[in-house]
Structures are given as C-alpha cells and as structure tokens.
Amino acid sequence: MTDARKTVLITGCTPGGIGHALALEFQKQGARVFATARRTEVLEDLRAKGMEVLALDVTSDESVRAAAASLRELTGGKLDVLVNNAGRMYTMAALDADIPHAEAIFNTNVFGPMRTVREFGPMVVAARGKIVNNAANAAHIPMPLHGVYGATKAAVLSFGDSLRLEMKPFGVEVITLLTGGVTTPGYSNERTTDIPTDSLYASVYPKVDKVILDGSSGAMPAEEYARKVVSTVMKPGAPKWFWVGSNSTVVWVLSTLLPRWLQDNIVSGMWGLSSLTPEKK
C-alpha cells in the first residue's frame, strides 16, 4: 500500500527546541516526519512516537549527503517539505567577536541550509514541495551585540528570497520564518561567557543578557509556535515571509513602518547602548 502522507524532514530536532516541537506538530497534522539531529540518541522519544530519525550535521557535506541518500531510498526520491531549522546564536559585540567562532556560526546557520538545499532540493522539486528556512526577527532589525547572528539570519532571508524565484518555475514554494521569541534553551545553550575583560561594552552585556532572558521566559511556547508554523506551511499559498513568535508584530511595525533613525534610537535605548559615551564605557 502506498503511503499518502506528506513527507517532512526537519534539521535540529533536539528536545526542548523548535525543531522538536515542529516534528511533533507535523506528525499531529498527518505528516510522515523524518526528524534529524547531529546525535540521533537525542531523538529516541520521537522515534518511539513512530517518526523516522536520521543523523544530520548541517556543517558536514558528508553527513548531509548521507542523510539525503537515506531519504531517497526511504521515500523513492521525493520530499514534500524541507525545514531548515538548525541554528546557533552568538552574543558578542563586533569588536569582541572571535572570528573562528563567527565562522562556525555562519557554517551552521548559512552554509547549513545551503548544503541541505543542494542535496535535498531535487527531491523537493520532484514532489513540487516546500522549503522552509528558519530566519529570525534579527534578520530585519538591528540587534546590538548580535551582529554576527543577525548577519547569518539576514543571509538566510536573502538566500530564501533568491531561492523562491529559482524554485517557482518548478512549483516549489519557499517560506522564510521571521521568528521572534520562542521559549527554548537556544540562548542559554550559547550564552556568552568569554567576554574580553577590556571590552568597551562590559556594562552592556549584563543588560542585554537580562533583556533576552526576561524576553525568553515570557516568550511564545514552542508548541504554540509549532502549531502556527505547521498550519501555515501546510496550507496552499503560504506567505513568503511568516512573522511568528513573541514580539514579531512589534518588530514588524518597528522595522517596516518606522524610519531607520527612529528604529536605531529605540533599539539603542532598549539594549542599554545609549548610556555609553567615549568617556563612560
């Protein structure tokens, strides 16, 4: 008997995070889910729920190719939805950034989706399916001390916009998630501990840390986020950019309707940068 369920592959499905919540929700809404992570042992609960699990490290060409080969065998070469979710955060001012670390963040957040699109894309084309890229509000609005992270997400947004045009002739839709706050361990996992002692921003890091932690404790639960995303992705004619997560509407208004000088003033004040002067660091 043929399996009529839509096939969905998601990167970065570690428990507690967005990928895990998306996997559960896609399955709930009737999809055949391929949950992936760098370490498959973290996917046991999803396997126990009937999902198929694959090892996939988005920074490794070999790993992405191997996962694509497995999927080709399992589905006969078709994939209805590819969700590029795996990502890492980096909180560090430009003057303090560790470049090898910044490169590693780019490798995951930007080259990761590029690799998966390269390898899984032909299967999405065969299914006339959808590609979903998880960007962030930070792709659209400046987020002080997050220039590296914001740059990766702006790159994801831009990559998705070009990809949309390239995929359209083949009936493939490309959706970028402009994700706002979602309650996950994402920030705590990547919390910065190696701030240079002579940093010009030494007084700002604790304020930024507080803004993010306060924001994430009151953020949208991952399950609610997943419900909104999956319902939107599964319907025909999904929006090309989907603003979702806490504060998304506020960020949309700030970044779309206000002039850049006003955005800069509001954001600088919010993140404690306006208290810095050449004399007072």
Ligand SMILES: NC(=O)c1ccc[n+]([C@@H]2O[C@H](COP(=O)([O-])OP(=O)(O)OC[C@H]3O[C@@H](n4cnc5c(N)ncnc54)[C@H](OP(=O)(O)O)[C@@H]3O)[C@@H](O)[C@H]2O)c1
């Ligand atoms: N939570 C938010 O408020 C928020 C806001 C905007 C955007 N986002 C975006 O949403 C996505 C998910 O974030 P999250 O909050 O759920 O964070 P999370 O809980 O830390 O999840 C990140 C996932 O990415 C995986 N990952 C990291 N490097 C990987 C690699 N090389 N290969 C494969 N998987 C890798 C992690 O796996 P390991 O467990 O192996 O590290 C984990 O499964 C990210 O792209 C993030 O930028 C989140």
